[in-house]
Amino acid sequence: MISPPIDNHSEQSLRRIPVIxxxxxxxxxxxVPIQFAILFAVLVVGFLLSLVSYSSxxxxxxxxxxxxxxxxxxxxxxxxxxxxxxxxxLVAMMAGMGMALAGLLMQGITRNPLASPSLFGIxxxxxxxxxxxxxxLLPFVTELPIVLVCFIGALITGVLVFFMxxxxxxxxxxxxxxxxxxxxxxxxVSLVRALVIFADNGAFSIFYWLxxxxxxxxxxxxxxxxxWLILGFxxxxxxxxxxxxxxxxxxxxxxxxxGLTHIRLIGGFSIILLIATSVSIAGPISFVGxxxxxxxxxxxxxxxxxxxxxxxxxxxxxxxxxDVLSRAIDFPNxxxxxIVTALIGAPFFLYLATRTRND
Amino acid sequence: MFLNKMAALSLMLVSSLVFAKVxxxxxxxxxxxxxxxxxxxxLEFSFVDALANLGVSPVGVAxxxxxxxxxxxxxxxxxxxxxxxxxxxxxxxxxxxxKPDLIIADGGxxxxxxxxxxxxAPTVMLKSRGETYEENLIxxxxxxxxxxxxxxxNQVIKDHHKRMDDFAENIVSEQRFQxxxxxxxxxxxxxPKSYAGSVMERLGLSTSVPDERENAYIxxxxxxxxxxxxxxFLIGKYGDKTIIDxxxxxxxxxxxxxxxxxxxxxxxxxxxxKNRGLIAAEIMAKELEIMVKQVK
Amino acid sequence: xxxxxxxxxxxVVLWLCMAALSLAVGAVSVPLEDVVLTIISxxxxxxxxxxxxxxxxxxxxxxVGCALALSGTLVQAVVRNPLASPDIFGVxAGAGLAVVCLLxxxxxxxxxxxxxxxxxxxxxxxxxLLLIIRRIGFQPSRVALVGLALSAVCGSGIDYLLxxxxxxxxxxxxxxxxxxxxxxxxHLSLILPWLVILVPIAIxxxxxxxxxxxxxxxxxxxxxxxxxTQVSSMIVAVALASASVSVCGAISFVGxxxxxxxxxxxxGRHFPVIFVAMLLGALLVVTADIVxxxxxxxLEFPAGILVAxxxxxxxxxxxxRYKSW
Numbered sequence: 005m006i007s008p009p010i011d012n013h014s015e016q017s018l019r020r021i022p023v024i025x026x027x028x029x030x031x032x033x034x035x036v037p038i039q040f041a042i043l044f045a046v047l048v049v050g051f052l053l054s055l056v057s058y059s060s061x062x063x064x065x066x067x068x069x070x071x072x073x074x075x076x077x078x079x080x081x082x083x084x085x086x087x088x089x090x091x092x093x094l095v096a097m098m099a100g101m102g103m104a105l106a107g108l109l110m111q112g113i114t115r116n117p118l119a120s121p122s123l124f125g126i127x128x129x130x131x132x133x134x135x136x137x138x139x140x141l142l143p144f145v146t147e148l149p150i151v152l153v154c155f156i157g158a159l160i161t162g163v164l165v166f167f168m169x170x171x172x173x174x175x176x177x178x179x180x181x182x183x184x185x186x187x188x189x190x191x192x193v194s195l196v197r198a199l200v201i202f203a204d205n206g207a208f209s210i211f212y213w214l215x216x217x218x219x220x221x222x223x224x225x226x227x228x229x230x231x232w233l234i235l236g237f238x239x240x241x242x243x244x245x246x247x248x249x250x251x252x253x254x255x256x257x258x259x260x261x262x263g264l265t266h267i268r269l270i271g272g273f274s275i276i277l278l279i280a281t282s283v284s285i286a287g288p289i290s291f292v293g294x295x296x297x298x299x300x301x302x303x304x305x306x307x308x309x310x311x312x313x314x315x316x317x318x319x320x321x322x323x324x325x326x327d328v329l330s331r332a333i334d335f336p337n338x339x340x341x342x343i344v345t346a347l348i349g350a351p352f353f354l355y356l357a358t359r360t361r362n363d
Numbered sequence: 364m365f366l367n368k369m370a371a372l373s374l375m376l377v378s379s380l381v382f383a384k385v386x387x388x389x390x391x392x393x394x395x396x397x398x399x400x401x402x403x404x405x406l407e408f409s410f411v412d413a414l415a416n417l418g419v420s421p422v423g424v425a426x427x428x429x430x431x432x433x434x435x436x437x438x439x440x441x442x443x444x445x446x447x448x449x450x451x452x453x454x455x456x457x458x459x460x461x462k463p464d465l466i467i468a469d470g471g472x473x474x475x476x477x478x479x480x481x482x483x484a485p486t487v488m489l490k491s492r493g494e495t496y497e498e499n500l501i502x503x504x505x506x507x508x509x510x511x512x513x514x515x516x517n518q519v520i521k522d523h524h525k526r527m528d529d530f531a532e533n534i535v536s537e538q539r540f541q542x543x544x545x546x547x548x549x550x551x552x553x554x555p556k557s558y559a560g561s562v563m564e565r566l567g568l569s570t571s572v573p574d575e576r577e578n579a580y581i582x583x584x585x586x587x588x589x590x591x592x593x594x595x596f597l598i599g600k601y602g603d604k605t606i607i608d609x610x611x612x613x614x615x616x617x618x619x620x621x622x623x624x625x626x627x628x629x630x631x632x633x634x635x636x637k638n639r640g641l642i643a644a645e646i647m648a649k650e651l652e653i654m655v656k657q658v659k
Numbered sequence: 660x661x662x663x664x665x666x667x668x669x670x671v672v673l674w675l676c677m678a679a680l681s682l683a684v685g686a687v688s689v690p691l692e693d694v695v696l697t698i699i700s701x702x703x704x705x706x707x708x709x710x711x712x713x714x715x716x717x718x719x720x721x722x723v724g725c726a727l728a729l730s731g732t733l734v735q736a737v738v739r740n741p742l743a744s745p746d747i748f749g750v751x752a753g754a755g756l757a758v759v760c761l762l763x764x765x766x767x768x769x770x771x772x773x774x775x776x777x778x779x780x781x782x783x784x785x786x787x788l789l790l791i792i793r794r795i796g797f798q799p800s801r802v803a804l805v806g807l808a809l810s811a812v813c814g815s816g817i818d819y820l821l822x823x824x825x826x827x828x829x830x831x832x833x834x835x836x837x838x839x840x841x842x843x844x845x846h847l848s849l850i851l852p853w854l855v856i857l858v859p860i861a862i863x864x865x866x867x868x869x870x871x872x873x874x875x876x877x878x879x880x881x882x883x884x885x886x887x888t889q890v891s892s893m894i895v896a897v898a899l900a901s902a903s904v905s906v907c908g909a910i911s912f913v914g915x916x917x918x919x920x921x922x923x924x925x926x927g928r929h930f931p932v933i934f935v936a937m938l939l940g941a942l943l944v945v946t947a948d949i950v951x952x953x954x955x956x957x958l959e960f961p962a963g964i965l966v967a968x969x970x971x972x973x974x975x976x977x978x979x980r981y982k983s984w
Contacts, residue, residue, distance in 0.1 A: 060590040080589075083615045088586050118804060138546050140602060150547045150604075168975055187971045190912050194967035197836045198960060201451060201829050208825035209601070211832075212582060213548050215818050219584045220549055220606055290815075334823075338584060343822050346815030354808040358795050428958045448686070448957035451829055452840045457686040457957040459707045472830065476841035482711055493826045551825075580825050 043317045050324030054093040058331035095221035095285045096327040097320040098229045102282035104319020106275045107293025112247040113271045120294035125189030126279045127288025129161025130154040135199045154284035162276030216289040216342020225285040232281040239274035244308035291349025390470030390488035399511045400465035407469040407491040412640025413503040415440040423461045425453040434638050459483045496561035523641045530648035531566045538594035539571040545605040551580045558639045596621035599632030663931040670938040681717050681949045686956040715843045720948045721941035722850045723903045728940025730899035731914025733892045736868040738799045744915035745900035749809030753784025754904040756813040763820045774905040781901030837910030837963025839948050853902040865929035910963040913940045916970040
């Protein structure tokens with residue numbers, strides 16, 4: 005492999021590397037804006053559907069429009085859309101964005117297309133915090149809103165995995181990282197399950213949250229999640245072109261002095277942040293982080309500079325449609341959104357597993 | 364009243380003298396016993412209620428480690444018992460150490476360990492978890508029979524029905540009642556198939572979700588709650604902060620009939636959900652009566 | 660050989676200590692002399708507690724621990740991946756799905772149907788896996804992946820069923836976590852025959868697995884029929900895991916941890932690893948069961964949780980020693 009000299013000039017010339025094309029993908033740069041436009045339209049449609057569909061109250065798009073223009077506080081439909089549906093749609097979208105982006109970053113950093121956010125047990129770290137808190141076993145946090153408790157739980161778990169896996173060292177052993185995550189995951193899952201059993205009568209309420217749920221989303225959730233999502237997104241974008249380089253091989257990255265450790269630190273921090281955000285507002289949603297990056301890579305190629313925004317939009321769309329489905333399946337009863345993503349995602353994962361080339 | 368008590372007492376004496384072999388149908392088939400059990404272990408709260416009504420104290424109860432899980436009105440009627448652990452995994456050792464001569468077990472939870480329990484003592488499997496009001500009465504009657512107090516339990520049940528009918532007369536209401544449990548993350552309303560729901564139906568009250576005949580507990584969002592629109596809303600809180608606190612901030616909350624009529628009340632989830640039985644049902648009825656009678 | 664001998668002896672001694680402890684403690688404390696007396700000659704006071712309750716629990720816990728550890732060893736050998744555990748073939752999840760389906764759709768079923776359902780579920784998942792592998796070719800990492808996906812599918816099925824039947828959640832969770840509560844002599848027939856048949860087969864495979872660990876090309880060049888070994892090991896692993904899961908529910912962590920620890924103690928050759936792993940597995944499950952019974956008597960915790968709680972931190976401590984696989 006050729007080793008270009010390490011200086012700013014070569015960094016810039018590397019930036020001009022065209023979109024990496026894989027054999028079999030015929031993505032030309034002309035289609036990209038069109039694809040983004042289509043995806044954005046899909047997102048909007050999903051959002052609108054999520055706002056008004058499948059309600060016992062016969063909400064219409066017109067109601068949605070009126071909420072923006074001519075909000076009438078005495079109109080039930082307007083109130084429902086504005087106080088119940090809107091935060092719910094926003095939370096679903098943001099959780100989807102966070103998880104999808106986290107998945108993309110994980111797959112980029114570990115260079116394993118089948119890495120997923122649920123692998124590290126961060127979701128269950130939040131779950132443990134949630135369970136302990138709702139059972140009254142954490143007396144010192146009763147004043148805090150539950151979403152914050154979950155967030156802190158997730159952050160602590162993420163940091164634990166980070167250090168236990170030795171990601172702070174210069175020479176990391178990827179197996180050690182995953183082992184740390186898996187072991188911690190086992191422990192947390194067991195603990196949470198034990199608490200669910202003990203909760204007995206409260207068991208199903210905890211369970212509902214554990215499978216991923218946006219039914220009772222509130223604006224406080226949106227307020228909490230928004231800044232962190234932006235931060236995570238920005239960080240992801242910041243390291244996106246470096247992730248492209250990483251895809252060429254770790255040794256190449258080292259020789260370019262492109263700061264492998266930096267990428268891992270920033271990327272790791274972003275991943276933890278994104279997952280913590282999603283999990284605290286919607287519970288551990290499975291499969292979104294695994295599947296969405298795959299589909300997006302198929303559609304738009306492997307350039308992370310494009311993938312980061314694309315995956316974000318796609319993750320949001322998926323969750324919005326899942327939200328619609330979660331009401332549609334058993335109308336007028338609500339199913340937890342995580343069940344829908346699991347029922348769609350798991351077979352798709354199986355399909356992927358049987359098709360995947362050795363990459 | 365006194366005459367009734369004398370009648371009951373004499374019936375009890377007579378029936379315990381002349382004890383023939385008792386044979387009843389339980390969840391496992393036919394259960395037979397030919398002596399009056401003296402040391403009884405109960406593996407669910409509803410059985411303790413039944414025993415309390417018969418004036419019998421169990422020697423052991425699976426109370427999830429806390430005797431206070433059984434409501435005081437029941438505890439006051441029986442002697443203190445030894446805990447045998449949790450309801451989902453009672454300690455077979457602890458049960459054996461008590462040397463019981465009858466174990467009343469929940470068919471839903473203990474089916475796997477039926478053989479093990481049989482090694483310790485004669486075991487009767489009755490329905491408890493997920494039971495409705497009517498099903499509970501059947502179990503109570505069976506327990507009475509097993510203890511050789513068939514006449515007594517029939518009398519007790521008859522008295523109970525009379526009291527419930529009295530309550531029903533006083534609680535005449537066209538309004539729709541709804542009970543639910545809530546925590547920080549959600550609300551689960553108990554439909555007509557749940558115990559609380561079936562008690563309310565017994566009292567002639569209508570529920571706000573009459574079409575829900577499948578599931579006992581239904582996860583409910585604020586949107587669905589507004590649609591159900593109960594006239595009287597009883598909330599069992601698990602924890603200090605619940606989602607109701609959040610929903611109360613929402614202007615839509617005031618659209619619910621129960622809120623408008625100021626008929627939103629907190630009730631004890633332990634009573635309304637965990638402890639099931641005659642005593643519990645009557646206390647629930649009393650609370651409902653108070654609620655209905657309250658002037659706006 | 661020496662290292663193996665010392666390790667085996669010390670582990671057996673440790674197991675005996677734990678066994679004695681498990682027979683002595685619980686909701687009812689039995690002094691050790693009485694324990695011995697009851698075993699030898701019988702004692703009406705403690706007969707039930709020791710012989711009907713604690714002894715079968717001890718034996719079953721040990722056997723399940725052995726089976727899971729052995730299963731894990733084989734799985735890790737076949738997949739050549741240290742984070743493989745018996746779950747990855749979808750066995751645990753398939754068994755879980757079968758049990759939850761049984762509980763959900765036919766909850767008046769006789770109690771002995773549950774282990775049968777678990778066994779069938781585990782085997783069905785494995786068969787589906789094998790069918791898929793047939794189409795895509797046997798490559799260890801692919802197998803692990805497909806197994807993982809299969810677990811995920813079963814897991815989502817379980818979640819869906821539980822979310823629509825909230826009353827079943829506690830019972831299902833209990834089974835999914837794994838518990839030795841209520842297991843007795845009749846459960847022995849669910850696990851002992853499997854071990855009796857499969858342990859010798861595993862030993863026979865151990866030499867071949869050693870060759871396999873050198874890499875597939877090297878093994879083939881040494882005359883080893885790679886595919887056959889891999890598939891047979893997989894079948895043995897699945898059978899052991901299914902049997903264990905049918906008896907005690909999903910106590911999976913043992914299959915991940917025990918082989919690792921064994922390798923740390925006696926090195927990489929499979930023959931010693933198998934024995935040491937089995938002993939470690941038995942030790943782990945028995946210890947977990949003791950703690951489960953004695954943390955807060957008469958409350959009993961599911962042993963599966965304790966296995967993870969004991970095993971995971973120790974495992975994580977080991978990670979510092981992790982240089983390479």
